[in-house]
Amino acid sequence: MDDLHPETLAPASILVSAGRQPRVPGAGVNAPLELSSTYVADGPVNYARGGNPTWTAFEEALGALEGGAALVFASGMAAIAAALSLAPEGGVVVAPTHAYNGTGVILEDLAEAGRMTVRRVDISDTAAVTAALRGADLLWAESPTNPMLEVADLPAIIAVAHEEGAIAVCDNTFATPLGQQPLSMGADVVMHSVTKFLAGHSDVILGATVTADTGTGRAAHERLLHHRLIHGAIAGPVETWLALRGMRTMHLRVERASANAAELARRLTGHAQVERVRYPGMGAIVAIEVPGGCAAAERVASSTRLWTHATSLGGVESLIERRRRHPSEPPTVPENLLRLSVGVEDVEDLWRDLDGALRSLESPAT
Ligand SMILES: Cc1ncc(COP(=O)(O)O)c(C=O)c1O
Helix, strand or coil: HHHHHHHCHHHHHHHEEEEEECCCCCCCCCCCCCCCCCCCCCCCCCECCCCCHHHHHHHHHHHHCCEEEEEEECCHHHHHHHHHHCCCCCCEEEEEEEHHHHHHHHHHHHHHCCEEEEEEECCCCCHHHHHHCCCEEEEEEEEECCCCCCCHHHHHHHHHHHHHCCEEEEECCEEEHCCCCHHHHHEEEEECCCCCCCCCCCCCCCEEEECCCCCCHHHHHHHHHHHHHHCCCCCCCHHHHHHHHHHCCHHHHHHHHHHHHHHHHHCCCCCCCCCCECCCCCCCCCEEECCCCHHHHHHHHHHHCCEEEEECCCCCCCEEEEEEHHCCCCCCCCCCCCEEEEECHHHHHHHHHHHHHHHHHHHCCC
Protein backbone atom coordinates (compact mmCIF):
# COMPACT_ATOMS: atom_id res chain seq x y z
CA MET A 1 0.00 0.00 0.00
CA ASP A 2 3.10 2.25 -0.01
CA ASP A 3 2.10 3.65 -3.38
CA LEU A 4 -1.05 5.12 -1.77
CA HIS A 5 1.03 7.65 0.14
CA PRO A 6 -0.95 10.96 0.19
CA GLU A 7 1.65 12.69 -2.01
CA THR A 8 1.01 10.18 -4.81
CA LEU A 9 -2.77 10.60 -4.88
CA ALA A 10 -4.65 12.22 -7.75
CA PRO A 11 -6.55 15.46 -6.96
CA ALA A 12 -9.93 13.66 -6.88
CA SER A 13 -8.64 11.26 -4.21
CA ILE A 14 -7.05 14.10 -2.21
CA LEU A 15 -10.32 16.05 -2.29
CA VAL A 16 -12.25 13.11 -0.91
CA SER A 17 -9.72 11.74 1.60
CA ALA A 18 -7.55 14.58 2.96
CA GLY A 19 -8.37 16.20 6.31
CA ARG A 20 -10.24 13.18 7.69
CA GLN A 21 -10.18 11.96 11.27
CA PRO A 22 -7.63 9.30 12.28
CA ARG A 23 -9.15 5.84 11.69
CA VAL A 24 -9.77 4.70 15.23
CA PRO A 25 -12.83 2.64 16.09
CA GLY A 26 -15.82 4.84 16.76
CA ALA A 27 -14.35 8.04 15.32
CA GLY A 28 -16.49 10.07 12.96
CA VAL A 29 -15.47 9.90 9.31
CA ASN A 30 -15.77 13.67 9.04
CA ALA A 31 -13.71 16.36 10.74
CA PRO A 32 -15.37 17.67 13.90
CA LEU A 33 -17.09 21.05 13.93
CA GLU A 34 -15.24 22.57 16.89
CA LEU A 35 -17.09 25.50 18.45
CA SER A 36 -14.82 26.35 21.38
CA SER A 37 -13.24 29.79 21.72
CA THR A 38 -10.75 28.48 24.30
CA TYR A 39 -9.10 25.18 25.18
CA VAL A 40 -7.93 23.47 28.33
CA ALA A 41 -4.48 24.85 29.14
CA ASP A 42 -1.16 23.28 28.15
CA GLY A 43 -2.32 21.78 24.83
CA PRO A 44 -0.95 22.68 21.38
CA VAL A 45 -3.38 25.65 21.05
CA ASN A 46 -4.81 27.65 23.94
CA TYR A 47 -7.18 30.10 22.22
CA ALA A 48 -9.29 29.73 19.05
CA ARG A 49 -7.92 32.84 17.31
CA GLY A 50 -4.74 30.81 17.02
CA GLY A 51 -6.10 27.45 15.90
CA ASN A 52 -9.14 25.23 15.52
CA PRO A 53 -9.39 21.52 14.58
CA THR A 54 -11.90 22.33 11.82
CA TRP A 55 -9.41 24.78 10.30
CA THR A 56 -6.72 22.13 10.52
CA ALA A 57 -8.83 19.63 8.58
CA PHE A 58 -9.63 22.19 5.86
CA GLU A 59 -6.01 23.33 5.67
CA GLU A 60 -4.78 19.74 5.35
CA ALA A 61 -7.08 19.19 2.38
CA LEU A 62 -6.35 22.47 0.57
CA GLY A 63 -2.63 22.23 1.32
CA ALA A 64 -2.46 18.72 -0.12
CA LEU A 65 -4.34 19.86 -3.21
CA GLU A 66 -2.17 22.93 -3.94
CA GLY A 67 1.05 21.29 -2.76
CA GLY A 68 1.88 23.62 0.14
CA ALA A 69 0.89 24.79 3.62
CA ALA A 70 -2.61 26.31 3.76
CA LEU A 71 -4.08 28.89 6.13
CA VAL A 72 -7.79 29.66 6.19
CA PHE A 73 -8.97 33.29 6.51
CA ALA A 74 -12.33 34.98 7.06
CA SER A 75 -12.70 35.86 3.37
CA GLY A 76 -10.75 36.05 0.16
CA MET A 77 -10.23 39.75 0.90
CA ALA A 78 -8.81 38.94 4.36
CA ALA A 79 -6.37 36.54 2.66
CA ILE A 80 -5.48 39.25 0.10
CA ALA A 81 -4.85 41.82 2.85
CA ALA A 82 -2.64 39.31 4.67
CA ALA A 83 -0.69 38.39 1.52
CA LEU A 84 -0.14 42.05 0.59
CA SER A 85 1.33 42.59 4.06
CA LEU A 86 4.27 40.49 2.81
CA ALA A 87 5.43 43.51 0.77
CA PRO A 88 7.67 45.85 2.77
CA GLU A 89 6.34 49.28 3.81
CA GLY A 90 6.92 51.61 0.85
CA GLY A 91 7.59 48.66 -1.47
CA VAL A 92 6.65 48.21 -5.12
CA VAL A 93 3.80 45.86 -6.07
CA VAL A 94 3.10 44.78 -9.66
CA ALA A 95 -0.51 43.71 -10.26
CA PRO A 96 -2.84 43.05 -13.22
CA THR A 97 -4.81 45.98 -14.63
CA HIS A 98 -7.81 43.68 -14.49
CA ALA A 99 -7.28 41.99 -11.15
CA TYR A 100 -10.46 41.26 -9.16
CA ASN A 101 -11.90 44.71 -8.39
CA GLY A 102 -11.59 44.26 -4.61
CA THR A 103 -7.88 43.64 -5.10
CA GLY A 104 -7.75 46.82 -7.19
CA VAL A 105 -9.43 48.82 -4.42
CA ILE A 106 -7.14 47.60 -1.64
CA LEU A 107 -4.09 48.32 -3.82
CA GLU A 108 -5.40 51.85 -4.53
CA ASP A 109 -6.08 52.42 -0.83
CA LEU A 110 -2.57 51.30 0.14
CA ALA A 111 -1.00 53.43 -2.61
CA GLU A 112 -3.03 56.50 -1.62
CA ALA A 113 -1.99 56.06 1.98
CA GLY A 114 1.64 56.04 0.81
CA ARG A 115 2.12 52.48 2.01
CA MET A 116 3.22 51.10 -1.38
CA THR A 117 3.78 51.95 -5.02
CA VAL A 118 1.50 49.99 -7.31
CA ARG A 119 2.24 49.27 -10.96
CA ARG A 120 -0.77 47.92 -12.86
CA VAL A 121 0.02 46.01 -16.02
CA ASP A 122 -1.60 43.72 -18.60
CA ILE A 123 -0.72 40.41 -16.96
CA SER A 124 -0.90 38.55 -20.31
CA ASP A 125 1.86 40.79 -21.74
CA THR A 126 5.01 39.11 -20.42
CA ALA A 127 7.31 41.85 -21.75
CA ALA A 128 5.25 44.54 -20.01
CA VAL A 129 5.19 42.54 -16.75
CA THR A 130 8.95 42.04 -17.01
CA ALA A 131 9.52 45.78 -17.41
CA ALA A 132 7.16 46.60 -14.53
CA LEU A 133 8.92 44.11 -12.24
CA ARG A 134 12.20 46.05 -12.31
CA GLY A 135 12.99 46.81 -8.67
CA ALA A 136 9.65 45.35 -7.48
CA ASP A 137 9.05 43.69 -4.11
CA LEU A 138 5.91 41.70 -4.81
CA LEU A 139 4.27 40.27 -7.93
CA TRP A 140 0.51 39.89 -7.59
CA ALA A 141 -0.56 37.52 -10.36
CA GLU A 142 -4.13 36.57 -11.19
CA SER A 143 -4.72 34.23 -14.09
CA PRO A 144 -7.22 34.03 -15.66
CA THR A 145 -8.20 37.54 -14.56
CA ASN A 146 -11.62 38.52 -13.27
CA PRO A 147 -13.60 39.40 -15.41
CA MET A 148 -11.49 39.88 -18.58
CA LEU A 149 -10.10 36.33 -18.49
CA GLU A 150 -6.57 37.29 -19.56
CA VAL A 151 -4.06 34.50 -19.08
CA ALA A 152 -0.53 35.07 -17.78
CA ASP A 153 2.58 33.07 -18.57
CA LEU A 154 2.95 32.24 -14.89
CA PRO A 155 6.28 30.34 -14.96
CA ALA A 156 7.88 33.16 -16.98
CA ILE A 157 6.67 36.10 -14.88
CA ILE A 158 7.33 34.27 -11.59
CA ALA A 159 10.91 33.60 -12.74
CA VAL A 160 11.38 37.32 -13.54
CA ALA A 161 9.90 38.29 -10.15
CA HIS A 162 12.42 36.02 -8.43
CA GLU A 163 15.33 37.45 -10.47
CA GLU A 164 14.27 40.86 -9.13
CA GLY A 165 14.10 39.51 -5.58
CA ALA A 166 10.30 39.93 -5.47
CA ILE A 167 7.94 37.50 -3.76
CA ALA A 168 5.46 35.93 -6.21
CA VAL A 169 1.82 35.62 -5.14
CA CYS A 170 -0.94 34.17 -7.34
CA ASP A 171 -4.70 34.49 -6.90
CA ASN A 172 -5.76 31.04 -8.11
CA THR A 173 -9.49 31.47 -7.53
CA PHE A 174 -10.54 31.22 -11.19
CA ALA A 175 -8.36 28.31 -12.31
CA THR A 176 -8.74 26.35 -9.03
CA PRO A 177 -5.99 23.89 -8.00
CA LEU A 178 -7.55 21.46 -10.49
CA GLY A 179 -6.75 23.80 -13.37
CA GLN A 180 -3.28 24.94 -12.33
CA GLN A 181 -0.98 24.74 -9.32
CA PRO A 182 1.06 27.95 -9.20
CA LEU A 183 3.36 26.64 -6.45
CA SER A 184 4.59 24.00 -8.90
CA MET A 185 5.34 26.88 -11.32
CA GLY A 186 7.53 28.59 -8.73
CA ALA A 187 5.03 30.87 -6.93
CA ASP A 188 5.75 31.50 -3.25
CA VAL A 189 2.15 32.06 -2.18
CA VAL A 190 -1.22 31.08 -3.65
CA MET A 191 -4.34 32.90 -2.55
CA HIS A 192 -7.96 31.73 -2.88
CA SER A 193 -11.40 33.13 -2.50
CA VAL A 194 -12.67 29.83 -1.04
CA THR A 195 -16.13 31.38 -1.39
CA LYS A 196 -16.06 30.40 -5.06
CA PHE A 197 -15.24 27.00 -6.59
CA LEU A 198 -13.61 25.44 -3.52
CA ALA A 199 -16.69 25.80 -1.30
CA GLY A 200 -18.87 25.72 -4.40
CA HIS A 201 -22.41 26.29 -3.09
CA SER A 202 -22.67 30.08 -2.65
CA ASP A 203 -23.32 29.63 1.05
CA VAL A 204 -20.08 30.78 2.72
CA ILE A 205 -17.53 33.58 2.48
CA LEU A 206 -14.02 32.27 3.16
CA GLY A 207 -10.44 32.74 1.97
CA ALA A 208 -7.09 31.00 2.16
CA THR A 209 -3.40 31.25 1.44
CA VAL A 210 -1.12 28.36 0.56
CA THR A 211 2.65 28.74 0.79
CA ALA A 212 5.43 26.82 -0.92
CA ASP A 213 7.70 24.42 0.94
CA THR A 214 10.76 26.63 0.24
CA GLY A 215 12.71 29.12 2.35
CA THR A 216 10.64 32.06 1.05
CA GLY A 217 7.41 30.10 1.27
CA ARG A 218 8.02 28.93 4.84
CA ALA A 219 8.97 32.47 5.96
CA ALA A 220 5.79 33.79 4.28
CA HIS A 221 3.73 31.13 6.08
CA GLU A 222 5.05 32.25 9.49
CA ARG A 223 4.25 35.88 8.71
CA LEU A 224 0.76 35.05 7.43
CA LEU A 225 0.09 32.94 10.52
CA HIS A 226 1.14 35.86 12.74
CA HIS A 227 -0.95 38.28 10.66
CA ARG A 228 -4.04 36.08 11.06
CA LEU A 229 -3.53 35.71 14.82
CA ILE A 230 -2.90 39.40 15.48
CA HIS A 231 -5.12 41.14 12.89
CA GLY A 232 -7.76 38.56 13.78
CA ALA A 233 -9.56 38.10 10.43
CA ILE A 234 -10.25 34.49 11.33
CA ALA A 235 -12.59 32.04 9.67
CA GLY A 236 -15.72 30.84 11.44
CA PRO A 237 -15.57 27.10 12.16
CA VAL A 238 -19.04 26.57 10.66
CA GLU A 239 -18.02 28.24 7.39
CA THR A 240 -14.80 26.25 7.34
CA TRP A 241 -16.65 22.99 7.90
CA LEU A 242 -19.12 23.80 5.12
CA ALA A 243 -16.28 24.73 2.77
CA LEU A 244 -14.54 21.41 3.46
CA ARG A 245 -17.78 19.55 2.78
CA GLY A 246 -18.18 21.48 -0.46
CA MET A 247 -14.62 20.68 -1.49
CA ARG A 248 -15.26 16.94 -1.28
CA THR A 249 -17.10 17.14 -4.61
CA MET A 250 -15.16 19.95 -6.26
CA HIS A 251 -13.68 17.74 -8.98
CA LEU A 252 -17.17 16.58 -10.02
CA ARG A 253 -18.62 20.10 -9.95
CA VAL A 254 -15.71 21.70 -11.78
CA GLU A 255 -15.62 18.95 -14.39
CA ARG A 256 -19.32 19.37 -15.17
CA ALA A 257 -19.32 23.18 -14.99
CA SER A 258 -16.22 23.38 -17.21
CA ALA A 259 -17.79 21.06 -19.80
CA ASN A 260 -20.93 23.22 -19.77
CA ALA A 261 -18.81 26.39 -20.13
CA ALA A 262 -16.86 24.96 -23.08
CA GLU A 263 -20.07 24.03 -24.86
CA LEU A 264 -21.72 27.41 -24.18
CA ALA A 265 -18.60 29.30 -25.30
CA ARG A 266 -18.68 27.30 -28.54
CA ARG A 267 -22.36 28.09 -29.17
CA LEU A 268 -22.02 31.76 -28.17
CA THR A 269 -19.23 32.28 -30.70
CA GLY A 270 -20.99 33.47 -33.81
CA HIS A 271 -24.32 34.15 -32.03
CA ALA A 272 -26.03 37.13 -33.73
CA GLN A 273 -26.45 38.92 -30.38
CA VAL A 274 -22.88 38.38 -29.15
CA GLU A 275 -20.06 40.65 -30.30
CA ARG A 276 -17.25 38.91 -28.47
CA VAL A 277 -16.69 35.80 -26.38
CA ARG A 278 -13.89 35.58 -23.83
CA TYR A 279 -13.13 32.03 -22.77
CA PRO A 280 -9.64 30.97 -21.68
CA GLY A 281 -10.12 27.37 -22.81
CA MET A 282 -10.54 26.05 -19.27
CA GLY A 283 -12.66 26.61 -16.21
CA ALA A 284 -16.27 27.59 -15.80
CA ILE A 285 -16.20 31.35 -16.41
CA VAL A 286 -17.07 32.88 -19.77
CA ALA A 287 -17.48 36.58 -20.56
CA ILE A 288 -19.50 37.91 -23.47
CA GLU A 289 -20.05 41.34 -24.94
CA VAL A 290 -23.47 42.10 -26.39
CA PRO A 291 -24.47 44.73 -28.95
CA GLY A 292 -26.35 47.72 -27.53
CA GLY A 293 -24.04 48.69 -24.65
CA CYS A 294 -24.85 48.88 -20.99
CA ALA A 295 -28.67 48.86 -21.33
CA ALA A 296 -28.68 45.78 -23.54
CA ALA A 297 -26.36 43.90 -21.19
CA GLU A 298 -28.55 44.78 -18.21
CA ARG A 299 -31.58 43.62 -20.16
CA VAL A 300 -30.03 40.22 -20.88
CA ALA A 301 -28.93 39.76 -17.26
CA SER A 302 -32.39 40.53 -15.94
CA SER A 303 -34.32 38.43 -18.47
CA THR A 304 -32.88 34.98 -17.75
CA ARG A 305 -34.89 32.61 -15.58
CA LEU A 306 -32.55 29.69 -14.88
CA TRP A 307 -29.43 31.86 -14.71
CA THR A 308 -29.59 34.15 -11.67
CA HIS A 309 -28.70 37.81 -12.07
CA ALA A 310 -26.21 38.04 -9.20
CA THR A 311 -22.59 38.76 -8.43
CA SER A 312 -20.05 36.08 -7.42
CA LEU A 313 -19.14 32.85 -9.16
CA GLY A 314 -18.04 29.26 -8.72
CA GLY A 315 -21.24 27.84 -7.23
CA VAL A 316 -23.35 24.96 -8.53
CA GLU A 317 -25.89 27.46 -9.90
CA SER A 318 -25.29 29.58 -13.00
CA LEU A 319 -24.94 33.33 -12.42
CA ILE A 320 -24.84 36.24 -14.85
CA GLU A 321 -23.68 39.79 -14.15
CA ARG A 322 -22.70 42.99 -15.97
CA ARG A 323 -19.45 43.77 -14.21
CA ARG A 324 -19.35 47.52 -14.90
CA ARG A 325 -22.36 47.98 -12.61
CA HIS A 326 -19.63 48.05 -9.92
CA PRO A 327 -18.05 51.54 -9.95
CA SER A 328 -14.72 50.07 -8.79
CA GLU A 329 -14.39 48.02 -11.99
CA PRO A 330 -11.78 49.71 -14.26
CA PRO A 331 -13.12 51.66 -17.28
CA THR A 332 -11.20 49.31 -19.59
CA VAL A 333 -13.76 46.61 -18.75
CA PRO A 334 -16.41 47.08 -21.48
CA GLU A 335 -19.80 48.46 -20.38
CA ASN A 336 -21.51 45.66 -22.31
CA LEU A 337 -19.50 42.79 -20.78
CA LEU A 338 -21.50 40.08 -19.04
CA ARG A 339 -19.65 37.60 -16.84
CA LEU A 340 -21.15 34.13 -16.87
CA SER A 341 -20.39 31.78 -14.00
CA VAL A 342 -21.48 28.49 -15.48
CA GLY A 343 -22.97 25.99 -13.06
CA VAL A 344 -23.75 22.28 -13.17
CA GLU A 345 -27.29 22.41 -14.55
CA ASP A 346 -28.25 20.69 -17.79
CA VAL A 347 -26.40 22.48 -20.60
CA GLU A 348 -29.41 22.45 -22.95
CA ASP A 349 -31.56 24.22 -20.35
CA LEU A 350 -28.79 26.77 -19.74
CA TRP A 351 -28.53 27.36 -23.47
CA ARG A 352 -32.31 27.72 -24.01
CA ASP A 353 -32.49 30.31 -21.24
CA LEU A 354 -29.42 32.29 -22.30
CA ASP A 355 -30.21 32.16 -26.00
CA GLY A 356 -33.76 33.37 -25.27
CA ALA A 357 -32.46 36.30 -23.19
CA LEU A 358 -29.98 37.23 -25.94
CA ARG A 359 -32.67 36.99 -28.64
CA SER A 360 -34.85 39.38 -26.63
CA LEU A 361 -32.39 42.06 -27.83
CA GLU A 362 -33.78 41.57 -31.35
CA SER A 363 -37.05 43.24 -30.26
CA PRO A 364 -37.17 46.86 -29.06
CA ALA A 365 -36.90 47.47 -25.30
CA THR A 366 -40.31 48.04 -23.71
C1 LIG B 1 -10.52 36.37 -8.20
C2 LIG B 1 -11.05 36.79 -6.85
N1 LIG B 1 -10.21 36.99 -5.84
C3 LIG B 1 -10.63 37.37 -4.62
C4 LIG B 1 -11.96 37.59 -4.36
C5 LIG B 1 -12.41 38.06 -3.00
O1 LIG B 1 -12.91 36.98 -2.27
P1 LIG B 1 -14.06 37.09 -1.13
O2 LIG B 1 -15.29 37.63 -1.80
O3 LIG B 1 -14.16 35.68 -0.65
O4 LIG B 1 -13.56 38.02 -0.09
C6 LIG B 1 -12.90 37.39 -5.38
C7 LIG B 1 -14.33 37.63 -5.15
O5 LIG B 1 -15.12 37.73 -6.07
C8 LIG B 1 -12.42 36.99 -6.66
O6 LIG B 1 -13.27 36.79 -7.69
